[in-house]
Amino acid sequence: MKTLAMIKMEKNFVAQEKGYPRKPYEKFSTTHLLRRLDEEITELKIAIGNGDLEESKGECADVSNIIDYLFEQLANRALQI
Numbered sequence: 238m239k240t241l242a243m244i245k246m247e248k249n250f251v252a253q254e255k256g257y258p259r260k261p262y263e264k265f266s267t268t269h270l271l272r273r274l275d276e277e278i279t280e281l282k283i284a285i286g287n288g289d290l291e292e293s294k295g296e297c298a299d300v301s302n303i304i305d306y307l308f309e310q311l312a313n314r315a316l317q318i
Contacts, residue, residue, distance in 0.1 A: 262309035
């Protein structure tokens, strides 16, 4: 069984392969990240509602990654509204 940390890491590798930045918290605004968080929470709710366990775990990883990015912005005192 994959842990949340493992799924998050895999998703980050895939994102980099697709050309997304390694440190999204430096590139994307706080407003953008909050919008993405809302979208990912909606996707999580849908996956749970559909009873799709694997998809639900993947969406948890997406939500967690965005929370991490927001935290990095806060830790670096670089809120970008």
